[in-house]
Amino acid sequence: MSFQQTFKALSDPIRRDILGLLRAGPMAAGEICSHFSVSGATISHHLSILKDAGLVLDDKQGKYIYYELNMSVVDEILEWVTALKGGSNHEENQ
Numbered sequence: 001m002s003f004q005q006t007f008k009a010l011s012d013p014i015r016r017d018i019l020g021l022l023r024a025g026p027m028a029a030g031e032i033c034s035h036f037s038v039s040g041a042t043i044s045h046h047l048s049i050l051k052d053a054g055l056v057l058d059d060k061q062g063k064y065i066y067y068e069l070n071m072s073v074v075d076e077i078l079e080w081v082t083a084l085k086g087g088s089n090h091e092e093n094q
Contacts, residue, residue: 004051005052006054008053022069025068027066057070075092
């Protein structure tokens with residue numbers, strides 16, 4: 001996982017909204033599209049960026065592609081932020 005690629009993916013509000021939707025569980029691409037007022041091609045592009053960053057996983061089932069959060073990458077991000085916060089607090093106390 002590249003933190004640069006991950007944080008770049010997280011920089012867009014639509015992509016953050018997609019991740020928020022996926023908290024509830026896997027969703028088909030069309031179902032994700034129905035929550036936005038942009039084209040399906042735009043959502044497909046956002047999903048591709050999220051997938052390339054490792055934030056989502058895709059699973060093709062028949063003619064549908066289902067997307068879900070990749071919790072292992074989310075956990076890595078949280079661990080990094082927690083360590084950063086811990087390091088910051090430690091330095092402040094010295």
